[in-house]
Amino acid sequence: MKKMLLLVFVIIFTGCSDKLVRVMPYEKENFAEDKMSYSPLADRSEQEGHVFLIREASAGGESAFQGGCGCR
Amino acid sequence: MKKIILLITLVLTLSAEVKVGDTVSNFKLPYLYDTSKTVSLKSNAGKVTLVNLWASWCSGCKEEMPLFVDLQKKYKNSDFRIILSSVDKKKKKSIKFLNKVDKNKVLLSVYDKEKTLPKEYKALGMPSSYLLDKNLKIIKIFVGSLDDNAMKELEEQIDKLLGK
Numbered sequence: 001m002k003k004m005l006l007l008v009f010v011i012i013f014t015g016c017s018d019k020l021v022r023v024m025p026y027e028k029e030n031f032a033e034d035k036m037s038y039s040p041l042a043d044r045s046e047q048e049g050h051v052f053l054i055r056e057a058s059a060g061g062e063s064a065f066q067g068g069c070g071c072r
Numbered sequence: 073m074k075k076i077i078l079l080i081t082l083v084l085t086l087s088a089e090v091k092v093g094d095t096v097s098n099f100k101l102p103y104l105y106d107t108s109k110t111v112s113l114k115s116n117a118g119k120v121t122l123v124n125l126w127a128s129w130c131s132g133c134k135e136e137m138p139l140f141v142d143l144q145k146k147y148k149n150s151d152f153r154i155i156l157s158s159v160d161k162k163k164k165k166s167i168k169f170l171n172k173v174d175k176n177k178v179l180l181s182v183y184d185k186e187k188t189l190p191k192e193y194k195a196l197g198m199p200s201s202y203l204l205d206k207n208l209k210i211i212k213i214f215v216g217s218l219d220d221n222a223m224k225e226l227e228e229q230i231d232k233l234l235g236k
Contacts (some may be wrong), residue, residue, distance in 0.1 A: 025198040026159050026190035032129035 089194030095209045096123075096202070099189060104156075104163060104170070104181035111155070111182045113208065119151040120233045121204045122226070125190050126156055128165040132217035133199040137173045139223055144178045151206070152230055156181040157189050159198075201226075205233050 023031065030036065038048035090096065096113070103109040113121070124140065126133035144154045156179050158166040163183045170181060184190075193202065201214040203226065212229055214222055 024190070024195075025200075026125065026127070026187050026195055028198070029127065029129050029159075029161055 089196060090210060092210050092213060095207065096204060101157065101182035101184050104158060104166060104183045107183060111180060116153050116155065118206050119153045120206060120230055122154045123202045123204065124154060124156050124199060125159065125195055126199045127159045128169045129160070130198045134169060136199060136217040139218060141174050141178055147230065150234055152234060154179050157184045159184050159187045159190060161185070203229055
């Protein structure tokens with residue numbers, strides 16, 4: 001029973017792991033390429049990225065500037 | 073049950089990012105301009121160190137780089153050292169950029185292709201900078217590029233650590 005409980009906890013916490021659910025800031029080299037932006041226009045791309053983030057409740061894969069840390 | 077809770081707490085603690093007050097472990101990474109040579113953190117022991125994690129594809133990293141060059145020049149004859157750690161896939165991209173902003177190579181640059189430092193420090197953003205005291209204890213963590221206020225704060229901390 002205890003082992004089962006432990007297994008359940010491990011699965012739950014692994015699922016929550018930041019490493020699994022989002023691209024880490026230092027791994028965004030490919031996302032930083034121009035062809036990966038939403039729009040060739042920088043301002044529009046930023047706006048679309050913001051909308052996408054809210055709409056899809058996703059984070060971390062849309063841009064490379066400042067690594068998506070939310071600090072700027 | 074207590075053991076399970078203890079185990080989970082331990083796992084979560086180990087997976088947390090480094091924080092102010094932690095002592096970082098030594099690293100040994102190739103010198104960016106000549107990867108046959110290595111640079112270790114311990115070789116700079118006894119110095120106040122700023123470890124900066126950066127990449128040439130990160131615009132924020134590039135923004136703050138000239139500020140670091142000026143900072144290192146300002147503390148040229150003191151026990152303060154800036155170590156840049158590039159996580160670029162191709163080191164020539166880092167070198168190309170640094171050749172423009174740091175022609176005299178005043179900044180000590182290492183090449184961290186495997187991203188060992190950001191993984192170990194669990195860096196929350198790019199760039200990330202870690203100010204270490206002479207005993208490799210983290211005094212301050214800067215996530216994101218440093219602006220003028222942050223630079224002022226950094227200089228105050230450096231002066232304090234150098235006993236100025």
